[in-house]
Amino acid sequence: MTGDPQQPVIDFLSRPETYGGPGPVERLETHTAHVFLAGERAYKLKKAVHFPYMDFSTVEKRRSFCEAELALNRRTAPDLYLTVQAVRRLPDGTLTLGQEEGEALDWLVVMRRFDQSALFDTMAERGDLTEPLMDGLADAIAGFHAAAETAPGQGGAKAFRGYVEGNAAELERAIGTVFDASAVERVNQGCRAALKRVTGVLDDRRDGGHVRRCHGDLHLRNICLIDGRPTLFDCIEFNDDFALIDTLYDLSFLLMDLNYRGLRGHANRVLNRYLSRCGYDGLAVLPLMLACRAAIRAHVTARLVDGLEGEKREKAAAEARSYLDLALSYLDPSPARLVAVGGLSGTGKSTLARGLAPALGVAPGAVILRSDVIRKRLFGVAETDPLPQEAYRPEVSRRVFAEIARLAGEVLAQGHAVIADAVYGEDWQRDGIANVAAKAGVPFEGLWLEAPQRLLEERVDNRRGDASDATSTVVRAQAARIRPPEGWRRIDTGGGKEASLAAARDALGLPEIN
Structure with missing residues (x-):
């Protein structure tokens, strides 16, 4: 019975002295490779295997695929993938790693070692x-x-x-x-x-x-x-x-x-x-x-x-x-539906939308269309970059809500549920989003979030790293002119995230999903 032709290389790579240090060598094995962990490096040796979908059967093929692995993975992990090295046999029969002289017995992808707990x-x-x-x-x-x-x-x-x-x-x-x-x-x-x-x-x-x-x-x-x-x-x-x-x-x-x-x-x-x-x-x-x-x-x-x-x-x-x-x-998904989540700034619309989305419609859940994010996108700025006051003029807001309607219609037509997240303080905004559902032939539900004004002002003034530009001044202006829409379910969000999410799930008939 013939032994593994790669065994001399495996034995060589298993010895600490190969890497010039006294530390232990840890060896991992998959069905296609041996990986040797030594010091701050990982050395990957492809097995001489030949499957219908994979051919590593010769030294030259393994070299070619090592070079391809290095080049392709450097697209996403340039600091992780370092080089390709050969295990060579010198004229006196000894094996070396990383030298240029001698016969190449096999090839390795050399990587920066990382803590496996970081996977x-x-x-x-x-x-x-x-x-x-x-x-x-x-x-x-x-x-x-x-x-x-x-x-x-x-x-x-x-x-x-x-x-x-x-x-x-x-x-x-x-x-x-x-x-x-x-x-x-x-x-x-x-x-x-x-x-x-x-x-x-x-x-x-x-x-x-x-x-x-x-x-x-x-x-x-x-x-x-x-x-x-x-x-x-x-x-x-x-x-x-x-x-x-x-x-x-x-x-x-x-x-x-x-x-x-x-x-x-x-x-x-x-x-x-x-x-x-x-x-x-x-x-x-x-x-x-x-x-x-x-x-x-x-x-x-x-x-x-x-x-x-x-x-x-x-x-x-x-x-x-x-x-x-x-x-x-x-293959047996839930039908599409459209849910609008409205309320004054600071009522927790985006938090609630993220909590509801996984349980709504086709896995892995609903598409969320947030007015704050779409407004920033229309102006070509990062989500957390503040916009000037001119970006909140009525004509700009009409563009934002038109974009929400367009995207919602596009997503619903593909069979996916949508959550539209915006203040929805005006009748034309509320009617517009309901009409999107009607045109798509899907159910529509509106949720109106409420909490004490003092709490809303506190929330928006304490926000950091969020797409919303709202301040306590904005909240006071909203509270003076905006009234809850008729026909929308009113959800109290003053008692905390879990309580309001449970109430919203109950209103929509949704299960709890992590």
Whole structure:
């Protein structure tokens, strides 16, 4: 029996003296690589494997893919990916690392080592993923996608047909051992029906340049916190079919992963932040994309079952079935609806909107259209930059509310729920948002938030880093002229965030979702 031809290199990389230090070497292993952690560096050796989707079988191929991994990951993590080095054999038979002479036995990607507790999947388990981190993550992904190389001729409905049928074949292999036949059939038929509905949208997105060289494996374990910033790493370099994809399909893996971990609120926040920077077209395809991502995790996890026994086997099977159930939930979404959240400045409209959104409509929840953010966007300034008083003239406000109406109609037409967040102090504003729902043929509900004026003034004067420019002077002026609208549900927000959110959920008939 022939041994592993890479074993001499593995043994060499496992010794502390290879790196010139006395410290221990920690070794991690995946199904495609060995990673050696020594000092402040991580050294990644690709295994000499050959799968249908990946070929690392020769030294030259491994070198080529190491160089590709370095170049592609430097797009998002330039401080993490340092260089490619060779393990070489000198004429006397000894092995060296990083020298230029001798025969190259194998190639390594050299990375800056980071604390494994900074991985986002680990942080999620500890409950350390915060809303500001989700905002930073969404910004990082949006910027990455905007700069990514386009892939003309790739993607579109044809690519998704391959995903759907590939998933179907893999899921059917696990019928009886892991999955129930009827559940697999519902997912497969649901994906096929969804694909049929959005074929044109997928092709339009392909033709519009939304298919790009993306990350391809964008889940929480491939995101870490480096120098206080969410950092994407370990993108797909070995197969263009996995990397040249629709940007929204790239994002959908992260959204699905957050959702699966019980963090739908974070998924909704990431989606809203991303859409505010990248546009709202393409939402119609999101349920199919999420279902495909969950189905992939279902059959990949199911494949592990055969190699396990006892409790581990049952745990993996249960996890695979959970992913399949999640895929099915994306294919049977809630209908679209429009909720307007109004009230004087400081009543907590934006806080309430963020709390309601995850439970409203298609996963991961409603699109939030906030007047303060849209006004800043119209003027081309950052959300937290103050605007001059002229930006609040009546004619400007008409532009802002016209934009809210336009975007709300666009999102509703794609089957997604909308929360419109604004003061709604004028009858024409209230009538306008209700008319959007009527034209879209979806239900409309208005929530009017109220709290003591003294508390409102205190809240707005204490706000920092927020999109609103309101002050206590603005609150006093609003209170003197604005009256609650007829037909809107009145919600008392003077008693705290949780109480007002519970009252609003009850008014809308929504469940509590994290």
